[in-house]
Amino acid sequence: MNTAVIVDVVRTPVGRGKPGGALSGVHPVDLSAHVLRTVLERNGxxxxxxxxxxxxxxxxxxxxxMNVARQSVLAAGFDETVPATTIDRQCGSSQQAAHFAAQGVIAGAYDIVIAGGVESMSRVPLGSSAHGGAPSEGLRERYPDGLVNQGISAELIAGHWGLSRTDLDTYAAASHRRAADAWAQGLFDSQVIGVPGVDLAVDETVRAGTTVAGLSGLNPAFRTDETAARFPGLDWRITAGNSSPLTDGASAVLIMSEQKAAALGLRPRARFHAFAVVGDDPIMMLTGPIPATRRVLDRAGMSIDAIDAYEVNEAFASVPLAWAHELHADPARLNPWGGAIALGHALGSSGTRLLGTLVGHLEASGARYGLQTMCEGGGMANATIIERL
Structure with missing residues (x-):
């Protein structure tokens, strides 16, 4: 088998995903095209x-x-012979894109692939693709009370693991502090590229001055009369402050075989070590990273203690906190440069954004192994282990 390696990872800064956000005036095709062109230019x-x-x-x-990937390739000026496809694994879409790319290289189907993703939540609001849809008869038969949105799942997780409002807000404030510190130290500089015509050099959502006291004044975001009636035992502690903000952004990773990298004179930065993808309870929904991590560790023949850093997507603070509890993970190794609560969660691009953060941290710290996992809509999760080279 071939070895699949990561040669480069780039991303845009993250903009607030609302009208007036720094990237809201940029078409998502053009955001994607910019990172695609940059990948080529940086690697000759x-x-x-x-x-x-x-x-x-x-x-x-x-x-x-209309297959935003193909439009982006054409907008980037790529040769018309270069194919492209768009995939939806919910929040893990670009992590799955990286899996498919690396697996294709390992199988010998590809020599060089670019995986990545985009989401402009200011121009295409969250939930837009669900408008007008109704659950099928088969789905209603299996789940007669209906499925729930991710905010409710985050509340269910907080209740199940006994996470208090203070626990969640403390974690959220720490995410902003870690992200602000990473930016101040220049740790993101090598991977974040400015967007032409946009005055944005750092992630727009990071708030260095975030405190637990400030977050404590926010109201629960997902409690309604309907949800309170369906889940009467919940304490309702998930807020905008301990959740990831709506954001815009694009990211990309250059993946190739180790042999091709050597032939081109390019330096591999990390290799793909193991992959996993799982389904889980679609009501709890966001617990998928727990079994996904167990599966990928089993496939790699490793324990959690052998992993030097973990990137667990902070869709909501309850997700990484429950994950860390179940895996007995070292909190100091969890999202050391901050996570999506501070850095944003531009859905389709988040998987390769996290991958870039993980590669950068392993290089900066001299560590060897990193694990990435993401909760996904519908009760799924991807997990990846990489090894710094």
Whole structure:
């Protein structure tokens, strides 16, 4: 088998995903095109050398419809012979794109692939692709009370693991502090690229002055008369402050075989060590990273203690806290440069954003192994183990 390696990872800064956000005036196709061009330029490649582009995007309607990956390749000026596809694994879409790309390299189907993703939540609001849809008869039969949104799942997790409002807000404030410190130390500089015509050099959502006291004044975001009646035992502690904000952004990772990298004179930065993807309870929904991590560790023949850093997507503070409790993970190794609560969660791009953060941290710290996992809509999760080279 071939060895699949990561040669480069780039991303845009993250903009607030609302009208007036720094990236709201940029079409998602153009955001994607910018990171795609940058990957080629930074590595001295011609577009015709790329075997495929695999792109994540969750809300594939409006500006993100009609195979946004192919549109982005064309907008980037790539040769028309370069194919591209858009995939939806919900929040893990670009992590799954990286899996598919690396697995294709390992199987010998590809030499060079670009995986990544985009989401412009200011232009294509969260839930846009669900508008007008109704659950099927079969789904209603299996779940007669209906499925729930992710905020409710985050509340259920907080209740099940006994996470208090203070626990959640303390974690959220720490995420902002870690992210602000990482930016201040220049740790993101090598991977974050400015967007032409946009005055944004750092992630727009990081608030260095966030405190637990400030977060404590926010109201629960998901309690309604309907949800309170359905889940009467919940204490309702998930707020906008301990959740990831709506954001815009794009990211990409250059993946190739180790042999191809050597032939091109490019330095591999990390290799893919193991992969996993699982389904889990669609009501609890966001617990998927727990079994996904267990599966990927089993496949790698490793224990959690052998992993030097973990990137667990902070869709809500309750997710990484429950994950760390179940895996007996070292809190000091969890999202050391901050997570999505501070850095944002531009859905389709988050998987490769986390991957870039993980590679950067392993390099900066001299550590060897990193694990990435993400909760996903519908009760799924991806997990990846990489090894710094």
């Amino acid at each position: 490649l011609e577009s015709g050398q790329i075997d495929d582009v695999i792109w994540g995007c969750v809300s594939q309607v409006g500006d993100q419809s």
